[in-house]
Amino acid sequence: MKLWIAVILVIIFVQADARKRQRAAHDDVRERHVSSHPNQVRVGANFEETMVAERPRGRKTSPARDGATPVPRNPCDKVRCKAGSECSLDANNLPNCVCIRECPDGLSVDDAVCGSDNRTYASECDLKRTKCLGKAKKSQRRKMKSLKIRYLGPCKTFTPCRKKELREYPNRMRVWLKNIFLQMYDTPLSEGGLTDKQRHYGRKVYSERERLQEFEQGADHELMEKEFRKFYHIYKYPVHWKFADLDRRPKDKKLSKKELGPLRAPLIPMEHCTKVFFKRADKNRDGKISLEEWGTALGLEAGDIDASLLV
The missing domain is CATH 1.10.238.10 (EF-hand)
Structure with missing residues (x-):
């Protein structure tokens, strides 16, 4: 019985000593932070509040992984543009939808589509890009608004019906x-x-x-x-x-x-x-x-x- 009591007392003593050492380390870090940031500590603020208060504000960042530097989020990530257009950042780093600048290269004839204007386009991307660019021009806006894929493959040349x-x-x-x-x-x-x-x-x-x-x-x-x-x-x-x-x-x-x-x-x-x-x-x-x-x-x-x- 006396042995059990002794064991319990030892455990209590070890836990108390560990808490004391942790508190001392915390106070030491706080003193060093206060000494280096004397103007950022509010009266009555604890160490955690002070650290939160001094975090810089700005663009949201993605959570850091494995200690790596946080990666800023791309403002275009949540932007959904219409067919034929893509998201691009302007001079102020703001997202805007603009017509696709360039469609993929290296396409085969199997990727070609025939438009409702009886014109063959290299791909569906090419047709939708053309439609987007045309809608920006007042003279072509009405015509391009109705442009769509008529069928897959190059356009056929229709002979007169006899x-x-x-x-x-x-x-x-x-x-x-x-x-x-x-x-x-x-x-x-x-x-x-x-x-x-x-x-x-x-x-x-x-x-x-x-x-x-x-x-x-x-x-x-x-x-x-x-x-x-x-x-x-x-x-x-x-x-x-x-x-x-x-x-x-x-x-x-x-x-x-x-x-x-x-x-x-x-x-x-x-x-x-x-x-x-x-x-x-x-x-x-x-x-x-x-x-x-x-x-x-x-x-x-x-x-x-x-x-x-x-x-």
Whole structure:
């Protein structure tokens, strides 16, 4: 029992001595600091308050790591600029958004894009930079405001649409719509495939797919027309499906020139005839294609054009 008491007393003595030594060291540091900074010590202030008070004010710094010198934060770190522009510091070290000075070099032809102005740009960065620079000029502001990517790859040179091609356009477009729909049917929704409702309405197209021909580009026009008449009930839904797919902003059951733009992409058959074809399809000359005008132009009977199929 006496041994335990002795051990406890020794521990208490050691702890008290350690606190005494720590307090003495703290006071020694404080005296040295006061002697070297006599004008910075406030009456009644303790050492910690004095040290906080004398910290310099200025640009925020990032926390130091492993004893390294704190790194000043870049004012641009939290600035978000619009497409085609980047953050840059002015003479007063303040952040401003300016047009991208230079896009990456060493790009291949695969990076090229075709703009809505039918001009080929080296990359998406190059197009957005051009748009930014153009918007700064009053004479080009309106034109550049609508500049966007029409499709990936260099711009194609469209040949004039011949009368024969214009007559064949509905058949070739219907075959293409049917083929694309079948491809989308097997694609998961997470990868851009069809919704459950679209699959439901298009189930007949899928179930009869083995009886339908794919028709390679340049296939006989008469054969395509014959198949359309034979499987008219199957071709009907893909025509509605594509209209709904294009009708997005706004969803008003009318297709604007902007919404018809994707039909002029390189993969679309006879894309050089798209503009002429739908210009003729616009019977009321309002600059938009209604569901009725769309369906009629692609060969559907008036009674088979059904807005309830737009899902």
